[in-house]
Amino acid sequence: MTTNILKIEGLKVAYGGIQAVKGVDLEVNKGELITLIGANGAGKTTILKAITGTLPDCRVEGHIEYAGQPIKGLHSFELVRKKLAMVPEGRGVFTRMSIRENLLMGAFTRDDQAAIDADIEKWFGVFPRLKERSAQMAGTLSGGEQQMLAMARALMSHPELLLLDEPSMGLSPIMVEKIFEVIRTVSAQGITVLLVEQNAKLALQAANRAYVMESGLVTMQGDAQQMLNDPKVKEAYLGES
Numbered sequence: 001m002t003t004n005i006l007k008i009e010g011l012k013v014a015y016g017g018i019q020a021v022k023g024v025d026l027e028v029n030k031g032e033l034i035t036l037i038g039a040n041g042a043g044k045t046t047i048l049k050a051i052t053g054t055l056p057d058c059r060v061e062g063h064i065e066y067a068g069q070p071i072k073g074l075h076s077f078e079l080v081r082k083k084l085a086m087v088p089e090g091r092g093v094f095t096r097m098s099i100r101e102n103l104l105m106g107a108f109t110r111d112d113q114a115a116i117d118a119d120i121e122k123w124f125g126v127f128p129r130l131k132e133r134s135a136q137m138a139g140t141l142s143g144g145e146q147q148m149l150a151m152a153r154a155l156m157s158h159p160e161l162l163l164l165d166e167p168s169m170g171l172s173p174i175m176v177e178k179i180f181e182v183i184r185t186v187s188a189q190g191i192t193v194l195l196v197e198q199n200a201k202l203a204l205q206a207a208n209r210a211y212v213m214e215s216g217l218v219t220m221q222g223d224a225q226q227m228l229n230d231p232k233v234k235e236a237y238l239g240e241s
C-alpha cells in the first residue's frame with residue numbers, strides 16, 4: 001500500500017487578476033521523487049509557495065494536506081517542525097554567516113547537539129566542498145556551492161518531505177550534474193522529494209513520477225521514464241522530436 005505524504009486538491013491561486021494556478025490536484029507518496037516540470041510562468045513555484053504558506057497576499061482556494069493534516073495557513077517554521085522543508089529559488093543562504101553557522105541555523109528546531117554535530121559531518125560527506133570551506137562566509141561561495149549549502153541547511157532539519165525549487169538554475173553543467181547527484185543521494189536515504197525544474201530531461205531521469213504544468217493546469221502526469229519517451233514531452237520539453 002502506498003501512503004501519500006502530500007495531497008493537493010483543487011488548488012487555485014490568483015495574484016490580483018492573474019489566475020496563476022487554475023485547479024491542480026497533485027499527490028506525493030512517501031519515499032517518492034516527484035518532479036513538476038513546465039514552461040516559465042506555468043505556476044510551478046506558486047504551487048510550492050502555496051504548500052509552504054509563503055505566497056504574498058493572494059487568493060488561495062483548495063485543499064493541501066501533509067502527513068494527513070491540512071496545512072493551509074501554517075507558517076514555514078511550523079512546517080519545518082512538522083518535517084517539511086523547502087529550498088527556495090535563489091537559495092537564500094545567510095551570506096554573512098559561515099557555512100557551519102548556516103547549517104546550525106537549519107537545525108533550529110532541534111536541541112540534540114551531539115546528533116546535530118554528527119549530521120553536519122554526515123552532510124559534509126555528501127557535500128565535500130562545504131566541508132573544505134566550513135569557516136568561510138556563505139556569501140563568498142559560488143552559485144552552485146550556495147545551492148548545496150541551501151540544500152544541506154534544509155536537510156539539517158531532518159525533513160521527511162523536501163521541496164526543491166529550480167535547484168539547477170543558473171549553474172554550470174558540471175555543477176548541475178553534481179546537484180542532481182545529491183538529489184538522488186537524498187532520495188536514496190528515504191527522504192521524499194518534490195522537485196520543480198526547468199531542466200526537464202535531468203529531472204525526469206531522476207524522478208519516479210512527474211507532473212507537467214501548462215498555464216496553471218496539470219496537463220500530463222505519470223511515470224517519469226515513460227514521459228522521457230513520450231513524443232509530446234520530447235518535443236515540448238526535451239528539445240527532441
Ligand code: ATP
Pocket residue numbers: 015018020038039040041042043044045046047056198
Ligand atoms: P518560473 O519557472 O518562471 O518560476 P513557474 O512555473 O514557477 O515559472 P510561477 O512563478 O508560479 O511560474 O508564476 C505563475 C504565474 O503567476 C506567472 O504568470 C507569474 O507572472 C505570476 N506571478 C508569480 N508571482 C507573482 C506575484 N508575486 N505577483 C503577480 N503575479 C505573479
